[in-house]
Amino acid sequence: MLLSVEGLTIEAGGRRPILREVSLSVGRGEIVGLVGESGSGKSTIARSVLRLLPAGARVSGRVAVEGEDVLTMGQGALRDLRASKVSMVYQDPRSSLNPVRRIGDFLTERMVRTLGRPKAEARTRALELLDAVGMRDPGARLRQYPHELSGGMLQRVVIAAALAADPALLLADEATSALDVTTQAETLALLRRVQAERELGMLFITHDLHLAAAFCDRVHVLYAGTVVESRPAKELFADPRHPYTAGLLACTPELGDPRPIRPIPGRPPSLDDAFTGCPFAPRCPEATAACEEEPPRPVAVSGGTAACRLVEA
């Protein structure tokens, strides 16, 4: 397995863990979605794959990339992991780019510094990469500054940089969330194309369940730092089994959907909200008193699992 996360728990001083017993995997050539509201722990999972952990965090469980244990590997192996095995693309491309450095410097400096490529070779590779992400006139782009390019073009540059070291795994953390719809569609098409061409594994993080269901092979739904449902994308969308997943779909209707919009009552929990039972119980339309007693275990459902007592029954 390319990425394997098993029972990952991260505590950083709040009344409850940031992540509790999170398990997921990404195979080569597979797009796996990670969906949840803001604060559910999506970015913390992505960052833990690069061993970027909250300061002073207590961590248990296992994170492995190509079988190597990320949480315990030595500094050399960790450098290698971050430089060439796993790349991350963030929501805001401007946060990755230095505004006073040219696009060409951004692309080539990384290759020279972290991969030890000679400068001329790095420049040739930068031109190839810009071409691969569909940018016209790559030579002229290398001389431009970030402010001269649109957000969509900058995200292409960041994706080009992410591909520079031929990684096996791409972590896309809300990589298209800040883009307007047409640019989002172009960027999704680009991600899908480079993913397929290079047989990349991709962890695709979004707060948008409809988008994840359309873009991914499998989807994990996260709530308050726990995975509440893991299913093949089509099944999750057609037949959600966890009340939270069903609630997310019901409050974001699609065009032509005759069902009424039903917002999930209440608000997402913070780290100060601790739970003895199911974290979703306080907002769940189907919860009973028993749901508050102990955390539900993941139960096998068609194609995956759902962590809900009502599914067990």
Ligand SMILES: Nc1ncnc2c1ncn2[C@@H]1O[C@H](COP(=O)(O)OP(=O)(O)O)[C@@H](O)[C@H]1O
């Ligand atoms: N370095 C950190 N130290 C303490 N708490 C953190 C840290 N990083 C994230 N958190 C908390 O962990 C929770 C999950 O955050 P995050 O993973 O960024 O969620 P998401 O990406 O789903 O919005 C939030 O409550 C956030 O405040």
Ligand SMILES: [Mg+2]
């Ligand atoms: Mg995030």
